[in-house]
Amino acid sequence: MLEIGLLQDPQDGLEKEILRERADVLGRAGNSLSEALKKLGNIEQVIDEQVVYLNLFLKERAEKQDYNHTFIRRQTVEINGQIRKYNTMREYAKLRYYWGC
DSSP: OOOGGOOOOOHHHHHHHHHHHHHHHHHHHHHHHHHHHHHHHHHHHHHHHHHHHHHHHHHHHHTTTTHHHHHHHHHHHHHHHHHHHHHHHHHHHHHHHHHHH
């Protein structure tokens, strides 16, 4: 004999399953956002180091009035490439944040 109090409403079970799925999705989005933010920090550090290096080079060369334009151009291209990479990762992080909220 079944007791009515022990029966679970099918809608309640469905709602719990939906909430579990939603929690899983939010957890994955949070992990993905965290990873993207770490990558952003790493790219930012690379950009900062490259800019410092280029500035030191320019300062040293300015004192000697000896500029290596090929090196400057190459460094500038590298820095711009890192900035594009940063912007791409930032957009990725924004999507993770949007879908996680």
